[in-house]
Amino acid sequence: MSDSIYSRIIFVGREKELAWLTQMMQASLTDSNPQWILSIQASGGMGKTQLLKQFVEMAQKHRDSTNPQNVLITQYPIDLYLTSHQTEPGILRSIAEQLTSASKTNPFAHFFTALDRSFQAVEEEINLRSIFLDCYDTLDAEQVILLFDTTECTNQAIKRFFQEMLPQLGPRKQRKFRPLIVTAGRTPLTDYCHHPQIDCLELQGLSPIEIRQYFEQAPTVQSTYEISPEFVNRIATLSQGRPILVVLTIDWLNNGSKPEDLDADSPEAFEKMMIERISELRYSEDQVILAMAQLKRRFDAGFLAEILGEPVAKASDLIESVSKYSFVKSHYSTDGKRQSCLLHDEMQRLVYTHIWQHDDPNKVLRRAWSAKAVDYYDQLLAVEKDLISRQNLQQEQLYYTLYVDIDQGLDMWRSLLKQANTQAHSKEFKSALNEEVQSFKSELNQDEQGELELEWANLDYGRGRYGEALVSFERIFEKFPSRIIQSRVRPYLVYIYAHLDDFASSISTGQQSETWFRSELKLCHCSLEEYQQLLQNFSQTLNAMGWAYRKKGEFSQAIIYYQESLKVLQQVKKADLERASTKTNLAYVFHIMGKNREAIAHGKTALKIGQRSGDLKQLGRSHSVLGIIAANSLHEQEAIRHFEAALSSFSEIDFTPGLAMVNIAYGRLYRQIGWDKVKPLRTSSNDAQVDYDQAMTMFDHAFEHCQQRQELLAEIYNEKGTLLREQGRFDDAIDFYQKSQSIAEKLDNPIWRIDNLQDIGVAYYLQDKLDQAQAASSQAKNLAEKQLSPHLVSRAQRTLANILFQNGEYEKSLEIALESCINILKLDQYSLNNSPAMRDLLIEEWLAWLTEELLEKIEDVTLRKSQCHYLIAQWDKAIASNRVLAEHYPGFIITLEDLLSELNI
Structure with a gap:
């Protein structure tokens, strides 16, 4: 083999560009507010990659010989062409590996541990961005330089990385080092990243x-x-x-x-x-170049041996030979081992355009080689254990399967999407799979294009981007008349409108869809498979209607639709997961209505189905709901067990909405555990502080995962406010209540508004700001009465009774306090405190408040006696939610009679 067949790398000129890079390096160290991002842009084949390599050599020369770690640089630019760099975890891992290698220490040890854990069954959620940045902050250097190549290869994940993560890699007070980021691509970084400190450099052709x-x-x-x-x-x-x-x-x-x-x-x-x-294939290397132009995703001696039938030793020699050519890009591990050898993307275009298109117009040879590549990927997958590497291999194998046979490729895509539901980083993987199919969009028929658009819209929905998802689903609904696609869109529309609190549109869409489904199913002349799909989508629409009514607070209607969904599912084969989902929803609604026996029965059935199927999302939901039921039934250890299991399931598939909701419920449980330790003596304790700290950690995790979903933010802020209030930090508590209130007003959610108002009233009362407390509590009470929420009425009345008592209006105070005790025992469609155990706990707490903080503090014994008689008489005839309170809660009268007995001694 001759080394002179093709030229080795030659680099001349670019003095101006290198001077610009040198100037930016210096400015980033000395200027107070430097431009720290440089976007190099030029057409293909203009020498961008070689310029980056020259810059690496130049930057390494700036290292201090006595302190070679004063400049840390990614020696091998992060090439976004590579599959391994097309997801954020892959990009972060590559940066961490290279900076670790450059630093000669292990600054990213915690990140690597977290990354490994994020691909396993874990008991806590993993926020890779946060952990990466914590490690990044500790880098011990004067300057950190990150290089990115081929930035025109942008998918949604890469765009999100540059838009959301890139700004966080910039200068910070807590960082010892100054950063410099250099990107190179055919399009400027500013096309999709509008950071103010990006400088642009456009390469011109050689003179x-x-x-x-x-x-x-x-x-x-x-x-x-x-x-x-x-x-x-x-x-x-x-x-x-x-x-x-x-x-x-x-x-x-x-x-x-x-x-x-x-x-x-x-x-x-x-x-x-x-x-x-x-x-002309004069040399063996020419055939290698042709193969590299087709097998463009990764290439090594194994691929070459597979498609050409050459011995591996000869293939290795050929790869070694072509790797030296100027138009070949080798990719290395941090220890300098070559991992893949690819054509420069412009060389790949030249070979493809001027040779392959002419010599293989029907793609016969290219499909044959691609089919062999698909088989070789099976060999690679058989031995690969690392999940992120397996996903990269599967993504590339999907590309070549689509190339060989579009129908087989689509079947593989659908299978991998289902598989992704049980894996970590599922949204990133699904997005990457969709990108592969997107590249073959021109070969898809209309229904297949609609299916692809549905999967893109589903990703937006899964990320909580309901506005974007709504636009996509409505466009699909108008664009694709296919009965199956229409049937798949309908439940999403019902869900999204409800997420956006547009209940009128949600219910109207659901009712129209119910009529449509019944008509289609009655008149349908279709295959059994399509009929089953229609039934399944109909049940999902009914389920969505149940959820919309539940979110609206009309629980009886919710139960009707959930039960209708179960009836339809009886006709659907292999519908266990749908049954489990519906039963989980029923469990939650029955729990809200105080019917815990029905709730637990449905919840346990759903859990068994989830365990049989191994579906992590359903397992997480079942455990979450059972945890909430256990927490509100005062079964703390059982609740903790379910919440931990829910976090484990949701973490494996990176289901952030589930993680946020579980952390809120889990944090609420720890807050209650802490309050139960503080409440008897009304003093702080070290044991309680541990629980409070745990609760705050949970709420912080929920905040990280809520992805700015406004309804979740409102709940998190309210819970943080109550947690701080219980610790005596009243001003901080009010700040959080007001943040929650601002969202509640924006979303026009009356329950959150009332809840925040009554909580603010309590905080003002505990600060002895009685006028402000009375104003907030009176407003909360009036709104709660209009909204028919007796529990919120009760809580507002409790604060008002305290204010009246403090002002000396004892009789009026006790009259309102009695109403508060009655209201807290009524069933409340907006409350989770309807279980028998929780009602017992609440009346015990309210009764202790009534007697110990009000009655017993009346110094006039005659007045105290008369008020005891008054309260007993009223309780004897009181009714709450069709319950005679004297019969269901006789302890109220017994306690007051005992108090009278003590007064008569």
């Missing part, structure tokens, strides 16, 4: 003088031909100054052509002339 320097670095050409200025000028025009074509011209001359043989009259003709000799 004739610089092209002359290229020829001077090719001694064979210099000694064989006289390179005239006219020839150089002609090459400059035809190549448009692109270094890759200049080097290919040198290769063309080295292989027997003469300057006078150049007869191209356009850049396109020139490209073809410089590249077409590869198709």
Whole structure:
């Protein structure tokens, strides 16, 4: 094999660009507010990658010989062309590995542990961004330089990384180092990332003088031909100054052509002339280049041996030979081991356009080689254990399967999407799979295109981007008349409108859809498979209607629709997961209504189904609801067990809405545990503080996972406010209540508004700000009465009774206190405190308040006696939610009679 078949890497010129990079390096260290992001932009083959390599060498020279770690740099630019860099976890891992290698220490140890744990069954949620940044902050260097290449290869995940994560990598007071980030691509970074400190540098084509320097670095050409200025000028025009074509011209001359043989009259003709000799297959390396142009995702000796039938040893020698060529990009691990060898993307385009398209117009050979690649991926997957690497291999295998046979590829895509539901980082993986199918969109029929758009919309829905999802689903509904696609869209529309608190649209859409489904099912002349799909989507729509009514607070209607959904599911084969989901919903609604026996029965059935199926999302939901039921039934250890199991399931699939909701419920449980320790003596304790700290940690986790969902934020802020109030931090508590209130008003959610008002009233009362407490509590009481929420009425009345008592209006205070005790025992459709155990706990707490904090503090014994008699008489005839309170809660009268007995002694 000859090393002179094609030129090795040649780099000349770019003095201005390197000077710019040097200046930015210095400015990032010395300026108070430097431009710390440089976006290098140029068309393909203009030398961007080689410029980055030259910059790496230049930056490494700036290292202090006595302290070589003063500059940490990603020695190998993060090439976004690679599958491993098309998800955020993959990008973060590559940065961490390279900076670890450069630092000679292990600053990202915690991140690597968290990354490994994020792909396993864990008992806590993993926020990789936060952990990565914590490690990043500790880097011990003067300057940290991150390089990214091929940034035009942007999918949704990469765009999110640059838009959301990139700004967090910039200068910070707590960081010892100054950062510099350099990106290179065919399009500028500013096309989708609008950070104010991005500087842009556009590479221009080489000048004739610089092209002359290229020829001077090719001694064979210099000694064989006289390179005239006219020839150089002609090459400059035809190549448009692109270094890759200049080097290919040198290769063309080295292989027997003469300057006078150049007869191209356009850049396109020139490209073809410089590249077409590869198709002659004079050398074994030419066939390798053709293979690399087709197998463009990853390539090594194993792939070459598989498709050409060469021995692995010979394939390895060929890979070693071509890796030295100027148009080949090798990718290395941090220990310098070559992992993959690919054509420069512009060289890949040239070979594909001017050779493959002409010599293999029907893709016969390319499909044959791709089919062999699919088989070779099976071998790689059989031994690969790392989940992120397996996902990368599956993604690439999907691409080649689609290339070989679009129908087989789509079946594989659907299978991998289902598989993703049981894996970590599922949304990133699903997005990457969709990108592969998107690249074949022109080969999809209308129904298949609709299916792809549905999966994209589903991703927005799963990320809580309800506005974006609504636009997508409505567009799909209008664009694709297919009965199956229409049936799949309908339940999503019902859910999304309810998420956006547009209950009128949600219920109207659901009712229209119910009529549509019944008509379609009655008149449908279709295959059994399609009929089953319609039934399944109908049940999902009924389920969505149940959820909309539940969110609206109309629980009886919710139960009707959930039960209707179960009836439809009886006709659906293999519908266990749908049954489990519906039964989980029923469990929650029955619990809200205080019917815990029904709730637990439905919840346990759902859990068993989830355990049989192994579906982590359903397991998480079942455990979450059973945990809430246990917590509100005062079964703390059982609740903790279910919440831990829910977190484990949701963490494995990175289901952030579930993680947020479980952390809220879990934090609420720890807050209650802490309050139960403080409440008897009304003093703080170390034991309680541990529980309070745990609760705050849970609420912080919920905040990280809620992805700015407003309804979850409102709940988190309210819970944090109550947690701080219980610790005596009243001003901080009010701040959080007001944050929650602001969201509640924006969303026009009356229950949250009332809840925040009554909580604010309590905080003001505990600060002895009675006028403000009375104003907030009176407003809360009036609104709660209109909203028919007796529990919120009761809580507001309790604060008002305290204020009246403190003002000496004892009789009026006790009258309102009695009403508060009655109201807290009524069933409340907006409350989770309807279980028998919770009602017992609440009346015990209210009765202790009534007797110990009000009655017993009346110094006038005669008045105290008369009030005891009054309260007993009223309780004896009181009714709450069709319950005679004297019969259901006789302890109220017994306690007051005992108090009277003590007064008579």
